[in-house]
Amino acid sequence: MKVLRLGIVIGLIAGPVIAQQQQTGPVYQERDFLTRVRRLTVDGRRAGEGYWSPDGKRLVFQSEREPGNPFYQIYVLDFATGEAKRISPGVGKTTCAFFRPGTDEIEFASTHADPKSKELQEAELNIRASGQQRRYSWDYDPEMDIYAYNEKTAALKRLTDARGYDAEGSYSPDGQWLVFTSMRDAYNRPLDGAEQKKLAEDPSYFAEIYIMRADGSAQRRLTSVKGYDGGPFFTPDGQHIVWRRFDETGLIADVWMMKPDGSDARQLTDFGSMSWAPYMHPSGEYIIFASNKLGFENFELFMVDAQGRKEPVRVTYSDGFDGLPVPSPDGKQLAWTSSRSGGSAGQLFLAQWNHDKALEAMKNAPLRKPAKKS
Amino acid sequence: MRRFLSLSWSSAREGRLAGSNGERLASDYIVAQLQAIGAKPLPGRRDYRLPFEFTAGTRDGGSRVSIGDRTFGTEADVRALSFSDNGDVSGDVVFAGYGIVVPDGQDFGYDSYTTLDVKDKIVLVLRYFPEDADQKTRQILARYADLRYKAMAARQRGAKAMLVVTGPRSPNAGETVPMSFDTALAGSGIVAASISGPVASQIFAAIPDKTLETAQQSFDSGNPHTAGFAIPSLKISIKAAVQRETKTAQNVVAYLPATVPAGARLKPWIVLGAHYDHLGHGEAGNTLAAKEDAGKIHFGADDNASGTAAVLAVAETLAAEPRQRNVVFAFWSGEELGLIGSSAFTKGPPLPLDQVAAYLNFDMVGRMQDNKLNVQATGTSPVWARIVEQANIAAGFDLQVQEDPYQPTDVATFNASNIPALSFFTGTHVDYHKPSDTADKIDFEDLDRIVGFATAIVRRVEETSEAPQFTKVEQKMQSGGGRAGVRVFTGTIPDYATDAKGLLLSGVIGGGPAEQAGLRKGDVIVEIAGQTIANIYDYTYALDVLKIGQPAKVVYLREGKRMETTLIPAARK
Numbered sequence: 001m002k003v004l005r006l007g008i009v010i011g012l013i014a015g016p017v018i019a020q021q022q023q024t025g026p027v028y029q030e031r032d033f034l035t036r037v038r039r040l041t042v043d044g045r046r047a048g049e050g051y052w053s054p055d056g057k058r059l060v061f062q063s064e065r066e067p068g069n070p071f072y073q074i075y076v077l078d079f080a081t082g083e084a085k086r087i088s089p090g091v092g093k094t095t096c097a098f099f100r101p102g103t104d105e106i107e108f109a110s111t112h113a114d115p116k117s118k119e120l121q122e123a124e125l126n127i128r129a130s131g132q133q134r135r136y137s138w139d140y141d142p143e144m145d146i147y148a149y150n151e152k153t154a155a156l157k158r159l160t161d162a163r164g165y166d167a168e169g170s171y172s173p174d175g176q177w178l179v180f181t182s183m184r185d186a187y188n189r190p191l192d193g194a195e196q197k198k199l200a201e202d203p204s205y206f207a208e209i210y211i212m213r214a215d216g217s218a219q220r221r222l223t224s225v226k227g228y229d230g231g232p233f234f235t236p237d238g239q240h241i242v243w244r245r246f247d248e249t250g251l252i253a254d255v256w257m258m259k260p261d262g263s264d265a266r267q268l269t270d271f272g273s274m275s276w277a278p279y280m281h282p283s284g285e286y287i288i289f290a291s292n293k294l295g296f297e298n299f300e301l302f303m304v305d306a307q308g309r310k311e312p313v314r315v316t317y318s319d320g321f322d323g324l325p326v327p328s329p330d331g332k333q334l335a336w337t338s339s340r341s342g343g344s345a346g347q348l349f350l351a352q353w354n355h356d357k358a359l360e361a362m363k364n365a366p367l368r369k370p371a372k373k374s
Numbered sequence: 375m376r377r378f379l380s381l382s383w384s385s386a387r388e389g390r391l392a393g394s395n396g397e398r399l400a401s402d403y404i405v406a407q408l409q410a411i412g413a414k415p416l417p418g419r420r421d422y423r424l425p426f427e428f429t430a431g432t433r434d435g436g437s438r439v440s441i442g443d444r445t446f447g448t449e450a451d452v453r454a455l456s457f458s459d460n461g462d463v464s465g466d467v468v469f470a471g472y473g474i475v476v477p478d479g480q481d482f483g484y485d486s487y488t489t490l491d492v493k494d495k496i497v498l499v500l501r502y503f504p505e506d507a508d509q510k511t512r513q514i515l516a517r518y519a520d521l522r523y524k525a526m527a528a529r530q531r532g533a534k535a536m537l538v539v540t541g542p543r544s545p546n547a548g549e550t551v552p553m554s555f556d557t558a559l560a561g562s563g564i565v566a567a568s569i570s571g572p573v574a575s576q577i578f579a580a581i582p583d584k585t586l587e588t589a590q591q592s593f594d595s596g597n598p599h600t601a602g603f604a605i606p607s608l609k610i611s612i613k614a615a616v617q618r619e620t621k622t623a624q625n626v627v628a629y630l631p632a633t634v635p636a637g638a639r640l641k642p643w644i645v646l647g648a649h650y651d652h653l654g655h656g657e658a659g660n661t662l663a664a665k666e667d668a669g670k671i672h673f674g675a676d677d678n679a680s681g682t683a684a685v686l687a688v689a690e691t692l693a694a695e696p697r698q699r700n701v702v703f704a705f706w707s708g709e710e711l712g713l714i715g716s717s718a719f720t721k722g723p724p725l726p727l728d729q730v731a732a733y734l735n736f737d738m739v740g741r742m743q744d745n746k747l748n749v750q751a752t753g754t755s756p757v758w759a760r761i762v763e764q765a766n767i768a769a770g771f772d773l774q775v776q777e778d779p780y781q782p783t784d785v786a787t788f789n790a791s792n793i794p795a796l797s798f799f800t801g802t803h804v805d806y807h808k809p810s811d812t813a814d815k816i817d818f819e820d821l822d823r824i825v826g827f828a829t830a831i832v833r834r835v836e837e838t839s840e841a842p843q844f845t846k847v848e849q850k851m852q853s854g855g856g857r858a859g860v861r862v863f864t865g866t867i868p869d870y871a872t873d874a875k876g877l878l879l880s881g882v883i884g885g886g887p888a889e890q891a892g893l894r895k896g897d898v899i900v901e902i903a904g905q906t907i908a909n910i911y912d913y914t915y916a917l918d919v920l921k922i923g924q925p926a927k928v929v930y931l932r933e934g935k936r937m938e939t940t941l942i943p944a945a946r947k
Contacts (some may be wrong), residue, residue, distance in 0.1 A: 036745055038770040042752075042763035082767035341774060349772075 009217060028142075028361050031315040034334065034351035039341055040077065043084070045070075046345035048337035049324055051170075053099045060097040060106055061348055066090055074108045075360045076151075084117075087149050089156070093124040093141060096168045101175040104151040109167035140165040140203045142187065146180060148214070160214035163187040165203065168230050170339035171214065173238045173354040177260065179211045181230040188273075202250055204228040209243055211260060222262035228253070233282045234260070235306075242287055244276035255289050255304065262323035268308030270368065274299075277324045280306065282331040283355065286362055288315065290323035299323045301336060303358060313358075321346055331355055352362070375818050375825070378407065378675035378683035382675040382813050384517045389672040391654025392708040392715070393430050393621030400650055403820045404705050407686050412693050413628035413703055416724050423624040426718035428708055432553050433455040435615035437567050439537070440464075441608070451570045453550040454614040455538070457522055459561035462536045464611030466495045467577060470602040471593040473536070474518050475527040479921055483516050484598045486527075493532035496610060498577060499524055500590055501568070503550065507596025515596065521551065525566045526912055530715065530905075532548070535565040535612050538772060539574040541590035547571065565614040578784045580608040607718075623651070624709040625715045625741040627724065630689065633696045641731035641841035644832060645702040645793075646688055647716065647784055648681030648736040649709030653807060658711060662807040670809040675816055677806065678709070680740030684798075687825040688832065698836040706784050709737075716784035717880065720791045733788040734828055739804075742820035745772045747827070748799040751785050753847035755778030755794035757921040761834045762796070769827035780849050780867075780883075781936040790867055790881035790895065794842040796831070798824060837939025845885030862920045862943040864888050866899070868910050876931065877913040891928060891941040901929035902941070917943075 041047035044065025051060050057079055062072035066086065074088035074097045088094045089112040097108035098208045111117055146159045146169050160166040164184035171178050186199050186206035198205045207228045212219040223229040228246035235242060241260055245267075246253040254280040258265040268287065269275050275291040281303075291312070301315035301322050316322040320339035323346075327334050334353040337346040381387070382401055382502025388396030406424045415422050437454040438447045446452050468490055476484040476901040484497070503515040518527075520539060540546050572588050576749060590677050593600050594935075652674030663671060664726075673679075682705055689703045702725070708714030720727060732755070739747075752758040752775050766773055779789035785797035800820070805811040835842065849865070865886015866879055876898040882888040893899075898906055903926040905916040920926050920943040928941045 036770065037772045038766070039773045039775075040763075040767065042766065042775055043759040044774060067781060077767070082764035084763070251881060341772075350770075 001203055017108050017195070026361070026364055028357075032357045032361070033315050033354050035354065037349060037351040040335070040348040040350050041084075042347070047348050048346045048349045049096060050335040050337070051098050051326055052328050052335065054101045056333075059097075059335060059348070060087075060099060060108075062095055062097065062108075069121050070128060071121065074106075074110075074149075076106070084355065087151070088112075092121070095144070096170075100148065100171045101173060103175055104153075105214075106151065107148045107149045107169050107178060108172065109144045109146050109169065111141050111143040111145075113145065113158075114141075116143075122171070135367075140207075141181060142183070142203075143368045146178070146216075158215075159212065160219070162219075165207070168232065170233045170299075172234045172260070173236060176214055177211055177234075178214050179209065179232040179234065179241055179260070181232065182210045183207050185221075204230070204246075204250065205248070209241070209262075211241075222258065222260075223265075225351055231277055233279055236284055237252045242278045242280055244272075244278060244289070255287060255308070257287075257306075262374045266308065268306075269312055271302075271303055271312055275302070275312075279326050281327050281355070281358075282329060285359060288325040288327065288334070290325065297321075301325050303362065305362050305365075309368060310362055311368050313365050315358075327353060375687055375822050377818060378589075379675065379679050379813055379818075379821075381682050382673045382679035384727055385671055386414060387420040389656075389674060390650060391653045392651040392711055393428070394654055396622060396654065397566040397651055397707055401624050401626050401705070401707075402684065404407050404650060404686070406550055407832055408628040408689070408703065409627070411689050413630050413689055416629055416702070417628055422626050422628050424627050424719065424724060425622050425624045426708070426715065427620050427622050428622035428711065428714045428718075429618050431619045433619065434553065435460075435617040436613075437615050438613045439567070439569060439575070440611045444503040444576060445635060446569070446573050446576075450550060451573050452896070453553065453568055454611040455551060455566040455568060455618045456554045456616065457525065457562040458566040458614045458616050459564060461565050462611065462613045463496065463565050464609060465937070466480060467537075467608055467610055468492050468495045468602060469605060470496050470497045470499050470528070470590060471600060471648055472503055472515070473497060473518065473524040473528060473538075473588075474503060474515050476514060476518055477815070480514065481509075484518075484596075484635065484797060486602060487531050490531075490604075492528065494534055495534045495604075496535045496537060496612065497528045497531075498537045498539065498574065498605075499528070500593065501538050501546075502544050504594045504596040505541075505543050505590075506594040511596040520564070522562060525562055525564050526908075528566075529562070529564040533564065535567075535614070537612070538566070538568045539571065539572075539586065540568070542571060543588045543590050543594060543654065548574075554781055555858045561571065561616070562912070565612060566611060567614050572933050573623070575603060577608065577610065577637075580605050591674075597908065622716060625707055625719055626650070626705040627719070628689075628703050630693055630697060630701045632698055632700050634698055639699050639731075639836075639839055640840075641699075641729050643700050643725060643730045644700060644835055645704055645730055645733045645788070646685050646736070646828070646832070647704040647706055647733065647788075648685045649678050649706040649784060650682045650717065651707040651710055651715070652677060652679075653710055656809075660710060660807060663809055667809045672807070672809050673812050675813040676738050676740040676800075676803070676811050678737050679728040679813070680738060680800075680816060680821060681736030681798075684739050684821060684825050684828065687822075688829050691825070691829050692832065696910045701832065701836075713784055713787050714836050716787040720787055727791050727793065730788075730793050731838075732835045733785070733793050735785040735788070735795060735799060737783040737785075737799055738802070739798050739800050739824050740816040740818075741803050742817050742823050743803075744799040744822075745769040745770075745820075746774055746801065747824065748774045748776060748797075748801060749793045750776040750797040750799060751779035751789060751847075753845060754779050754789055754796075755842040755845055757838070757842040758796060759927070765827055765830040765834065768830065769823055771823070771827065777847055778808075778849070779847055787880075789847070792844045792846070794844050798828060800824075848885040849883040862917055862922055863919070863945060864941060865890075866913075868913065875908055877907050877910055887941050887944050891939045893928070893930065893939065893941070896932070898931040899928060900931060900936075902926055906923065 020203040044063045047063035059077045066073045071093040075084040077084045092112035094110040162184040166185045169180035171265040183206045206312045209222040255269045273293040278289040304312040317342040324337040388398045471486045503519040551568035653672040706715035788795040865883035865888040867881040925940045
């Protein structure tokens with residue numbers, strides 16, 4: 001669950017990324033990989049981050065549709081009835097939900113325990129009512145903590161309580177582990193002057209990947225490189241974690257993979273752009289991710305082989321934002337977040353996924369140029 | 375579905391022009407389908423057809439001009455303008471150049487009447503605008519060169535009639551002006567006719583040193599100081615006769631009653647509608663047929679046999695299941711001529727409109743591309759986003775959602791009646807309004823999916839015990855395009871099919887200046903900023919004298935009572 005999304009990216013000032021498309025071999029189009037594109041969400045200002053239930057019958061996502069609350073809340077969409085039910089408290093900000101396999105639990109991050117939550121909602125509503133178009137910025141609220149909601153009992157269990165943003169959680173396939181992003185490193189030790197400045201400018205600089213047991217115990221840090229490490233997901237075999245790693249400037253990001261104990265970290269892309277939100281296809285053969293390779297505000301979906309040997313292959317061909325790709329458990333569909341329906345606000349989309357065509361395209365892709373030394 | 379779409383197949387239906395025999399045959403077909411489905415005429419009625427009258431066309435009814443002892447009576451020599459009052463007038467003639475008046479406030483002084491006294495006179499004006507003027511001048515003058523506008527200017531100066539001639543230096547030189555298609559039921563308060571070059575020359579024969587051509591030439595530079603002149607010692611008489619052809623068209627309306635006591639639900643009616651009329655052979659002027667296809671039958675398979683078929687298919691489905699509300703199936707005529715059928719329905723509603731929970735409109739739903747379905751007017755109720763989302767999970771369209779209900783289809787009529795509404799549309803295409811819009815190009819599979827989607831929405835509306843709440847949508851201003859000349863925004867929604875003297879409002883735009891001025895649906899504006907308003911065209915021209923942000927007095931009739939308010943025009947973005 002990568003929290004980096006459309007809003008933040010547009011809020012940044014254009015960096016030194018040059019749009020450049022390298023085309024060799026067969027030319028593919030969106031319809032080679034995605035067919036029967038359909039829009040899943042209509043209600044609310046925006047929606048995104050849709051993650052499948054293990055049986056593929058439901059999707060948990062975030063949406064700004066709660067009356068009186070301008071921020072995201074978490075909803076479970078049931079494909080059988082078409083209805084979306086809120087499972088988060090309704091107060092404060094939430095993000096990044098994920099079904100816990102084999103249980104009735106769904107994790108998500110929320111600020112509802114913050115007594116200032118309602119105040120912040122009012123302030124945001126007033127800004128919007130005044131007609132000001134504040135460029136959306138994800139503020140990495142330090143009150144954000146991870147909770148597990150039980151669908152049977154409606155109980156909400158707090159899993160983290162460290163000061164600093166804890167979010168972007170996802171479970172291991174066996175449901176025993178939860179990997180997540182935390183900015184606690186900015187709060188649990190004295191910062192030097194340069195670091196304090198960094199915290200004021202961009203707290204995500206301190207974001208690192210952590211892992212814990214599903215009950216919140218045994219929290220452990222897995223990464224310790226400067227810059228935003230975030231959006232971790234287990235691979236379908238549970239043997240690895242894929243995530244995205246930003247450089248110190250926060251402008252270039254690439255897809256990485258490591259073992260769940262933090263060892264054997266490998267860089268899978270060297271794409272010279274902001275490449276993030278990686279998610280491995282259930283076949284284990286490739287990773288789908290988003291990148292602004294073709295223009296700073298034009299995020300498209302790409303895919304890369306699981307070993308990162310080849311250059312990434314472009315998947316979507318639409319203006320605006322396409323990101324946060326999540327294949328269905330059977331690998332035959334893809335849910336993602338897109339602004340293709342107009343405006344800048346994303347909504348959830350769903351399409352049939354052509355796995356065979358994806359394999360063919362990656363087979364035809366050129367080898368990746370050797371990674372640059374930084 | 376294929377069966378229902380056969381509405382468009384038969385050549386005998388001749389493109390279903392409102393008021394034509396083809397339209398009547400099409401209505402017979404729809405009635406037969408409704409009977410087979412088991413839908414009934416509305417309560418208290420025996421017929422499915424709800425006829426309404428409209429002006430289908432105008433023609434000259436024997437207009438004449440007499441100059442001295444010569445009388446001209448053929449249409450090649452004299453023809454009433456379509457908006458002329460009928461009547462006989464005679465009097466002195468004043469030549470007023472192009473007869474153009476640019477309103478104050480345009481920072482462009484041009485008034486053909488500045489030095490002329492035309493009270494109780496007959497004015498003779500040139501058609502179009504100065505031929506040799508520079509680009510900027512032409513652009514401005516062109517906006518005030520419409521013959522209706524010229525007639526209004528003459529009327530406001532007290533002229534009793536206006537004659538127009540197409541000057542020898544203009545296109546269509548010397549020809550009389552064809553009758554334009556005009557659904558307005560009223561004359562514009564002045565006798566107005568066009569005359570041929572020879573007839574005009576006969577008038578100019580009274581002045582030895584001038585001809586029509588030299589007179590035109592003196593005006594063609596666009597110099598605002600060139601003045602018109604009276605034609606000395608000549609009296610002419612004019613008889614203007616416009617025959618407005620009133621026709622009768624028919625909406626076809628049926629319903630399936632609720633299977634539970636209707637009292638169990640607030641607002642127990644749901645209305646589904648589609649227009650079934652089309653362009654006939656293109657005679658009403660709104661065809662886009664290529665020259666070589668002019669006059670051919672416009673089959674209108676997508677526009678809107680597809681929507682008609684969809685409504686019939688939903689009816690067939692709903693007929694076989696329990697219903698929580700009464701569901702009406704309405705097939706409008708006169709849509710292509712200006713939403714006349716649906717407007718007639720809401721003006722004299724055969725069921726209480728305030729008891730209608732929702733209206734669903736289908737207009738061009740047979741040509742889906744890339745799984746994209748437009749759902750329009752979602753802003754008319756806060757419930758639509760969620761209901762549309764829920765229904766689409768099963769239907770699986772790549773929805774293009776538009777909140778705006780101010781669409782060029784019958785959904786606008788229901789929005790103006792404060793009824794939560796949706797409209798379905800699969801987008802325009804190369805065969806739009808052409809004879810080539812034929813049934814073989816219809817995508818039946820996706821049309822079936824739209825029927826399933828709409829049926830699911832109807833069921834969800836049926837089930838809610840509360841009726842959907844209506845929200846008035848503020849009209850978003852279009853940037854560019856449209857009527858380039860109009861710079862002010864008043865937020866009025868004129869009723870285009872009325873014979874009221876003045877401007878009847880079929881609604882006001884939420885949050886717009888008219889609403890803020892307290893105007894509302896049903897009011898008739900008769901004067902704005904000192905300009906009298908006889909009809910919608912006067913109103914359009916009056917807009918040009920309004921200044922953004924400057925309060926303007928509005929005189930209007932409400933339930934017959936004369937009232938006044940102040941409207942502050944806003945800028946059209």
